[in-house]
Amino acid sequence: HSSITCIYGPPCSSFIMGNFSEYFLGEVGEHEFAWQEQYGGVYRIKGLFGQDRLIISDPKALQHCYQNNDTIWPKPATRREWERLILGRGVSWAQGQDHKRHRKILSPAFGNIESRGMMPVFRKMADRMCQHWKDCTSHGSNGTSAVIDVADWISKAALDALGEAAFHYEFNCLENQDNKLAKTFSSLLVHTFAHSTKRRIFVQRAISFIPVSWLPIMERLPLTIMQRLREAAEEGDRVVRELVKKRVDAMDAGMPQSKRDLMDILVQANLSADPVSRLSDEELSAQLRTIMVAGHETTGSQLCWVLYELARRPEAQGKLRAEIFEMLQRVTDRGDKEYNMADLDTMKYTQAVLKEGLRLHPVIYVSFVAPTKDDVLPLSEPIRTTDGRLINEIPVRAGQYVHLSLAGYNRLQSVWGNDAHDFRPERWLSGYSSATKGTQFGVYSNLGNFASGDVSCLGWRFAVIEMQTMLIEIFRNFSVSMPETEDKVIRSTGGLMTPVLASSPQKKQLPLLVTSLR
Numbered sequence: 001h002s003s004i005t006c007i008y009g010p011p012c013s014s015f016i017m018g019n020f021s022e023y024f025l026g027e028v029g030e031h032e033f034a035w036q037e038q039y040g041g042v043y044r045i046k047g048l049f050g051q052d053r054l055i056i057s058d059p060k061a062l063q064h065c066y067q068n069n070d071t072i073w074p075k076p077a078t079r080r081e082w083e084r085l086i087l088g089r090g091v092s093w094a095q096g097q098d099h100k101r102h103r104k105i106l107s108p109a110f111g112n113i114e115s116r117g118m119m120p121v122f123r124k125m126a127d128r129m130c131q132h133w134k135d136c137t138s139h140g141s142n143g144t145s146a147v148i149d150v151a152d153w154i155s156k157a158a159l160d161a162l163g164e165a166a167f168h169y170e171f172n173c174l175e176n177q178d179n180k181l182a183k184t185f186s187s188l189l190v191h192t193f194a195h196s197t198k199r200r201i202f203v204q205r206a207i208s209f210i211p212v213s214w215l216p217i218m219e220r221l222p223l224t225i226m227q228r229l230r231e232a233a234e235e236g237d238r239v240v241r242e243l244v245k246k247r248v249d250a251m252d253a254g255m256p257q258s259k260r261d262l263m264d265i266l267v268q269a270n271l272s273a274d275p276v277s278r279l280s281d282e283e284l285s286a287q288l289r290t291i292m293v294a295g296h297e298t299t300g301s302q303l304c305w306v307l308y309e310l311a312r313r314p315e316a317q318g319k320l321r322a323e324i325f326e327m328l329q330r331v332t333d334r335g336d337k338e339y340n341m342a343d344l345d346t347m348k349y350t351q352a353v354l355k356e357g358l359r360l361h362p363v364i365y366v367s368f369v370a371p372t373k374d375d376v377l378p379l380s381e382p383i384r385t386t387d388g389r390l391i392n393e394i395p396v397r398a399g400q401y402v403h404l405s406l407a408g409y410n411r412l413q414s415v416w417g418n419d420a421h422d423f424r425p426e427r428w429l430s431g432y433s434s435a436t437k438g439t440q441f442g443v444y445s446n447l448g449n450f451a452s453g454d455v456s457c458l459g460w461r462f463a464v465i466e467m468q469t470m471l472i473e474i475f476r477n478f479s480v481s482m483p484e485t486e487d488k489v490i491r492s493t494g495g496l497m498t499p500v501l502a503s504s505p506q507k508k509q510l511p512l513l514v515t516s517l518r
């Protein structure tokens with residue numbers, strides 16, 4: 001029995017599928033954005049078998065759920081089981097006090113100073129990727145342009161950057177096209193969870209009805225999805241063993257250790273005798289796998305969306321490139337060979353482009369939660385119920401499935417204005433306060449992309465600096481445009497909102513016409 005039946009929502013024609021065909025088929029937001037415009041920041045849809053689901057993009061309600069994640073609003077048990085299968089029992093899977101312990105151990109590696117210190121690694125990887133693009137464009141029909149699947153290259157560069165910046169390890173995915181690690185992890189989420197057909201949607205969503213205790217049995221069944229996840233876990237564990245061995249050997253050889261270096265922190269935590277700061281072998285392995293998945297496919301796909309927007313806007317590319325060359329000139333004038341983090345901080349238009357790309361295309365577009373006890377959701381704007389009442393808060397029963405819509409929030413007109421669906425970097429230049437109003441949300445520029453509260457992204461600074469550096473390297477060397485094809489790029493509704501082509505929604509790809517500037 002639901003307490004939210006008085007909340008408005010779209011009509012539903014199928015008892016079995018509910019509104020899930022519209023919600024998950026096609027691309028992220030295809031129906032959701034229209035529903036949001038009609039019903040506002042909170043509305044109700046039907047899930048499988050008539051189950052009520054609440055969709056929330058109201059910032060106050062979102063903030064409430066994220067702030068109370070450890071107590072009332074944890075991830076539902078089935079979602080955690082999936083996270084265990086994909087990432088192991090690491091920080092993303094852990095809950096309550098255990099989660100606090102994981103975050104306390106990891107956090108020092110992701111501070112401001114540590115993340116800024118990684119910029120030279122990002123610059124080097126981006127430069128290496130651009131060398132490969134130059135090879136491709138020089139072999140194009142006119143010697144300067146070629147259609148390149150930028151998603152594949154950026155994903156490899158992101159994995160190489162993560163390897164070196166976080167693990168001091170050369171994965172060499174950019175050079176080795178057959179690298180098993182890159183192949184296993186690069187499209188893991190979109191391949192495994194793409195909602196490309198109604199049948200897949202039904203099967204994946206029906207899993208939440210299966211008792212959690214049955215999932216470990218399903219894990220052993222010869223299903224393709226389970227096989228893929230098992231392979232990823234094995235490959236991840238193999239690499240993790242190698243990384244740890246290399247680090248322990250280096251420590252034994254007297255290499256100095258740091259309290260803020262990720263590998264040092266993890267290996268030290270593994271050796272620790274104190275249960276509060278100790279990580280078991282299993283947790284250590286899960287931690288590294290979590291960071292490998294959370295840290296490269298996200299950043300890679302997120303940057304692709306920024307390129308996608310720029311590929312359709314030569315004028316924005318022009319402004320971006322002007323700012324890049326202006327910055328490079330300043331660096332040359334002062335006699336430096338390379339730009340530094342302080343130079344990145346001066347690039348307001350580049351940052352605005354990045355934020356605007358992030359806003360329109362948050363790669364983690366939704367989070368599913370369910371309260372463990374009855375609760376009341378506060379709203380930043382009152383809504384009208386089906387029985388005519390104007391309410392400022394919604395009572396929600398324990399166990400009620402709620403979708404925290406980060407994609408919806410990033411386009412909420414009450415926060416971003418009437419042009420919320422438009423790509424307009426200038427909104428960030430005209431002053432932060434005029435771009436946003438009401439409840440502040442998220443860890444970066446009031447955007448939903450990195451979530452909020454205790455489970456917010458640990459690597460957001462790392463990701464932002466990496467993406468900005470990649471943008472600089474790409475646009476100082478190339479211009480990009482959409483290739484001439486009828487095939488539409490859409491936002492995959494699979495585990496991660498990667499770019500895919502409408503004709504093959506299970507393959508992450510973004511083919512762009514790349515032209516070398518020199």
Ligand code: HEM
Nearest residue numbers: 091092294295298299302364367450451455457458459463
């Ligand atoms: C643009 C890139 C990225 C985006 C959009 C992103 C987004 C997110 C989001 C939304 C969450 C919360 C998920 C939840 O609801 O549980 C999260 C968690 C996490 N992210 Fe990121 N992330 C990005 C890059 C990174 C990077 C580069 C790293 C590490 C190098 C990283 C490490 C993590 C970790 C460890 C967690 C788990 C935190 C916890 O459960 O306490 N992420 N990320």
